[in-house]
Structure formats: structure tokens, C-alpha cells
Amino acid sequence: MTPDGEALFLQAAGQLGLDVAGQLPAFATFQRLLVEVGRHTNLTALLDEPDIILKHFVDSLSCTVGGHLTGELTVLDLGTGAGFPGLPLAIQHPGLQLTLLDATRRKIEFVQQVTAALSLPNATALVGRAETLGRDASHRGRYDRVVTRAVSALPVLAELSLPLLREGGALLAQKGPIQPEELEAGQRVAELLGGELQTVERFTLPVLNDPRSLVVIRKVAATPERYPRREGVPAKHPLS
Ligand code: SAM
Structure with missing residues (x-):
């Protein structure tokens, strides 16, 4: 990571209330492997x-907006x-214990390369x-949180x-500016599966000011076995 990159990262993460100074070497290694x-x-x-x-590191860290990832939690990245x-x-x-899931082997092999290079224990x-x-x-039924970005529509x-x-x-x-129709459809399906819409955190991505929404759906009852x-x-056939 160049000195300009470090300054940009410190500034943008700082706007989210995060101090990334101690983690700069790890993020620099991740960036180098991503480019290579x-x-x-x-x-x-x-x-x-x-x-x-901005669009990968800071956007990912913006999952912490609203304080829904505080403490020792098991988290699945879907x-x-x-x-x-x-x-x-x-x-x-x-404090977060992450399970990083993807259907594509090549992508998971890359993630494994990064976790090995960083000796990431969590x-x-x-x-x-x-x-x-x-x-x-x-x-x-095992995870405290599921986080997800750019995978599918809310339902x-x-x-x-x-x-x-x-x-x-x-x-x-994690969403851009979520439309009311997607939110309502997601809410309906969540209710079928034991969830309820808790809140939507709306904010802009630091420096770029792109609109972002973090939709928070709480599980309040068991999900039907089916x-x-x-x-x-x-x-292919989303519930509605
Ligand atoms: N979350 C990453 C990001 O924001 O850069 C990747 C987004 S990429 C557009 C969507 C990823 O979701 C793909 O790598 C795809 O293999 C994975 N995916 C889609 N449906 C999935 C499923 N049902 N189970 C596991 N992975 C899935």
C-alpha cells in the first residue's frame, strides 16, 4: 500500500469511527495478493x-455501522x-469468529491464501x-450474525x-440505496422464516459519499424445517 493509500484508508476508516493503523500491514498484504x-x-x-x-476495505468495515457487530460473535459471510x-x-x-462461504472453489482458494499469509486465527x-x-x-441455527454483500435480492x-x-x-x-419494494418483499419472506425487520442503517460511504443501506433482520423464532x-x-423462484 502506498503512503497515499495508507492516508486515504486512515481517513476513510476514521470517518466510520475505526482506527485501522495497527492493521495496515495486514490490509497491505491482502491488497498485494488481491492485485497479484x-x-x-x-x-x-x-x-x-x-x-x-474505499469500495472493498472501507465498504466491508461499514458493516459495523449501528453497532450490530459488537462483541464476541460467530459470523458467516454468505x-x-x-x-x-x-x-x-x-x-x-x-473478537469476531468468521466463516467465509462461497460456492466458487477458486475464490475460496484465494481467501485461504490470504488467511494463511496473515496467519488469521479467526x-x-x-x-x-x-x-x-x-x-x-x-x-x-449456529451463527450469531450472517453478513452478505452483492449476492442476491433481500427475499x-x-x-x-x-x-x-x-x-x-x-x-x-449490505445494500446500496435499497428500494421500498425490495425491503417489503424481504420483510414478508423473513417473517415466513422466523425473522423480523429490525432496522435499516442508512449512511454514505466515506470520501465517495455513495449511499449505503445496512438491512438488519433479527431472527425471533425457529425457521420451519422445509x-x-x-x-x-x-x-430461481424467490419466496414472496
Ligand atoms: N460478497 C463479495 C463481494 O461483495 O465482493 C462477492 C460478491 S459476488 C457478486 C457473489 C458471490 O456469491 C459469488 O462469488 C457467488 O459464488 C456467491 N454465491 C451466490 N449464491 C450463493 C449461494 N447460494 N451459496 C454460496 N455462495 C453463493
Whole structure:
């Protein structure tokens, strides 16, 4: 990371109330690997330094807006891709125990490369589908939080994530400016699966001022056994 990059990161994270100074070496290693591997493997379209810092690192860390990730929590990152938002959260918050899940093996192999390079003790990467984990007793009902960014519309996310949460746990879905129709549909599906909309944190991404919403859905009752439906069905035929 260049000195300008470090200054940008410190400033932008500072606007979220986060001090990343002690973690700069770890984020710099993550950035270097993302650029090196991303040059020949399709991981993410964003490989310029300011984009990585603002649209990946700071955007991922903005999951903490509203204080829904405070304390010692087990967190599943559903559809982590190249590690977002899960890896920045694991680097910055050692009290979080992250499981980084993605259906694409190549992306999880990259995430494993980063966790090994950083010797990150609080992050485990898994290849698999949320529908499968949601029916596996060692994952169903086990997580305090599910975080997710750029994976699917809210009704689909509700079906994929609520089975994985313990009662009292919460889905934190990172969105741009969420439309009322998506929010209402997500709320309806969440209620079918034992969830209820708790709040939407609305804010802008530091420096870029892009609008962001963090949709918080709390699990208040057990999810019926029939959910999630089999692989691919939640996205193909969303509940309504
Ligand atoms: N969250 C990352 C980010 O914001 O950069 C990656 C976003 S990428 C557009 C969506 C990822 O979700 C893909 O890597 C895809 O493999 C994964 N995905 C989609 N549906 C999934 C499912 N049902 N279970 C696990 N992973 C899934």
C-alpha cells in the first residue's frame, strides 16, 4: 500500500469511527495478493488502489455501522467472493469468529491464501452453498450474525440466511440505496422464516459519499424445517 493509500484508508476508516493503523500491514498484504492473483484470475473488477481501499476495505468495515457487530460473535459471510466483507472484518475485529462461504472453489482458494499469509486465527473459508449448509446440523441455527454483500435480492438472502442463524441472531445485508419494494418483499419472506425487520442503517460511504443501506433482520423464532429449499431454487423462484 502506498503512503497515499495508507492516508486515504486512515481517513476513510476514521470517518466510520475505526482506527485501522495497527492493521495496515495486514490490509497491505491482502491488497498485494488481491492485485497479484486478480491479474490472472477473475476475482473482482476493482483492482486500483483507491477502489480496493474505499469500495472493498472501507465498504466491508461499514458493516459495523449501528453497532450490530459488537462483541464476541460467530459470523458467516454468505457469498464472500474474494473475501468481502468477511476478511476485512476478521482483520479489524479479532473478537469476531468468521466463516467465509462461497460456492466458487477458486475464490475460496484465494481467501485461504490470504488467511494463511496473515496467519488469521479467526477466519475459516468454506466452499459450499448456503442452501446445503442451511440443512447441515453443524451449521443450521449456529451463527450469531450472517453478513452478505452483492449476492442476491433481500427475499433470497432471507431464505438463505435465516436457517443459519440462532434465535436472537441477525442478518446484516449490505445494500446500496435499497428500494421500498425490495425491503417489503424481504420483510414478508423473513417473517415466513422466523425473522423480523429490525432496522435499516442508512449512511454514505466515506470520501465517495455513495449511499449505503445496512438491512438488519433479527431472527425471533425457529425457521420451519422445509427451508431453505434445495440448491438454486431460492434464487430461481424467490419466496414472496
Ligand atoms: N460478497 C463479495 C463481494 O461483495 O465482493 C462477492 C460478491 S459476488 C457478486 C457473489 C458471490 O456469491 C459469488 O462469488 C457467488 O459464488 C456467491 N454465491 C451466490 N449464491 C450463493 C449461494 N447460494 N451459496 C454460496 N455462495 C453463493
